[in-house]
Structure formats: structure tokens, C-alpha cells
Amino acid sequence: MKRSLRTCESRNGRCNLRCMRNATLEPEAIESPRWQAVGLVLDQNARDLRARRYGCVQEVVSWFKGIDLFREAEFERMVARKPSPLDKRYHKTWLAALIAEGERLLTEIRRAGGLPRNPAGIRLSDVEATVEELCDTQAEWHGSLDTARRAQLFKRLFHGPQS
Amino acid sequence: MARNPELEAILQARYELETCEPAQKTERRAKLDALLEAAVAQSGTPGMTPRALIEITAEAYQEFKLARKKAERARLSRLR
Numbered sequence: 209m210k211r212s213l214r215t216c217e218s219r220n221g222r223c224n225l226r227c228m229r230n231a232t233l234e235p236e237a238i239e240s241p242r243w244q245a246v247g248l249v250l251d252q253n254a255r256d257l258r259a260r261r262y263g264c265v266q267e268v269v270s271w272f273k274g275i276d277l278f279r280e281a282e283f284e285r286m287v288a289r290k291p292s293p294l295d296k297r298y299h300k301t302w303l304a305a306l307i308a309e310g311e312r313l314l315t316e317i318r319r320a321g322g323l324p325r326n327p328a329g330i331r332l333s334d335v336e337a338t339v340e341e342l343c344d345t346q347a348e349w350h351g352s353l354d355t356a357r358r359a360q361l362f363k364r365l366f367h368g369p370q371s
Numbered sequence: 372m373a374r375n376p377e378l379e380a381i382l383q384a385r386y387e388l389e390t391c392e393p394a395q396k397t398e399r400r401a402k403l404d405a406l407l408e409a410a411v412a413q414s415g416t417p418g419m420t421p422r423a424l425i426e427i428t429a430e431a432y433q434e435f436k437l438a439r440k441k442a443e444r445a446r447l448s449r450l451r
Binding site: 268269272279283286287288328329330331333334335336337338340341343344347348349351352353358361362364365366367 | 374375377378385388389392393394395396397399400410414416422423424425426427428429430431432433436437440
């Protein structure tokens with residue numbers, strides 16, 4: 209598996225987790241159809257973006273569709289059931305890839321002087337907000353606090369057990 | 372389970388951000404950020420950040436999301 213690690217620098221500097229850019233797994237080798245579908249779509253999106261095949265707006269729309277697919281897989285494999293270690297691994301990998309693609313899109317959009325008006329009404333700030341949302345998800349599932357510390361802080365801040 | 376109203380508001384705002392249309396992301400993000408910043412200010416915990424709050428409330432959010440999705444699916448199946 210080829211990986212290039214970099215630090216994710218989000219808009220407000222709160223996402224300090226390391227993420228993978230151009231994370232490449234072999235989607236065909238993934239046994240879960242849900243995760244495999246996400247991998248195939250993200251791979252195709254990454255290829256199209258590198259080739260500048262469809263233009264900025266279409267790339268942004270494809271990225272949002274990839275996120276929708278990722279959220280469906282996340283719900284089925286991580287929320288509706290207890291995730292396996294492999295589920296967590298795929299989740300972390302595709303999430304990192306989505307964050308990296310989002311950052312790359314932001315760079316392209318800024319370099320182009322903004323996102324052209326589009327039928328979906330998507331703005332640069334919507335892409336920024338969504339990268340932040342993905343960084344939240346990274347903290348939620350792959351953060352650095354251990355379970356006991358989380359529970360302790362939760363109880364202190366919200367006056368009760370988490371579940 | 373009845374919970375802290377501030378926590379419920381944060382969980383609801385996160386869910387709305389995740390499930391909204393792309394063109395609504397900016398406004399939903401701003402709403403969530405305001406709630407997180409207020410919770411950080413009220414926490415009185417040194418070093419607390421909005422993203423740390425996301426991490427601390429992770430399990431509560433997953434339960435919230437599961438309950439919401441189940442309710443939405445039940446509503447849809449009643450309509451069919």
C-alpha cells in the first residue's frame with residue numbers, strides 16, 4: 209500500500225491529526241461491498257481530479273457524492289453494528305482520503321479565484337465547512353483520548369454518563 | 372434518556388450539518404461552531420477545544436445518530 213502522510217491543516221487549525229494523501233488501497237481486494245464501493249468511487253474521483261477531467265464544479269459535486277457514500281458505509285458498518293478492527297481501518301483510510309481531496313479542491317478553487325456559480329449553489333465556504341465536518345469525524349472515531357478519559361471529561365462537562 | 376440540553380443541541384447541530392445539502396453547509400457549520408464555542412467557554416476546563424468536545428461526545432453522538440436514523444426509517448416505512 210502506497211501512502212504519503214502529511215499534517216492536515218484545517219481552516220481553524222483544530223484538526224491536528226495526521227491524514228493520508230492519495231491513500232491507495234486496492235478496492236477490489238476489500239471484502240466488504242460497502243467499503244469497496246467507497247474505495248472505487250474515491251479512486252475514480254482522485255484520478256479525475258488529477259487529470260482535471262471535468263472542471264472544478266463537477267469535481268466538487270463528485271466529492272460530495274463520495275462523502276454521501278462514505279456516510280452510508282459508516283452508518284452500516286460503524287454505527288448500526290459494532291465495527292471490526294478492519295472496519296475502523298477502512299473508515300480511517302477513506303476518511304483521510306476525503307479530507308485530502310477536500311483540501312486539494314480548496315487549493316484548486318482558491319487558485320482559480322473562487323468556485324463558479326453552479327446550479328447546486330455550492331460555495332467555497334461550503335467546501336471549507338465540509339472539510340471541517342470530516343475533521344470532526346476523524347476526531348470522533350480516531351481521536352487520541354482513551355475511553356476512560358473521554359468518560360471522565362464527559363461526566364464532568366455534561367453531568368452524566370455518556371450511555 | 373433525558374440529557375443535558377446543551378449536549379442535545381450540539382448533537383442535533385452535528386446531525387443537521389452531516390445530513391444537510393452541500394449548499395447549506397456554511398450556515399450549519401456556523402451554528403455548530405457557536406454551540407461548541409459556548410460549551411468550551413462554559414466548561415472551565417483548561418486546554419478544552421471545540422474538537423476535543425467532539426471527541427468527548429463521540430459515543431453520545433453515535434447513539435443519537437442511530438436513534439434518528441431508526442426513527443426516520445420507521446417513519447418512511449409507515450408512509451409506504
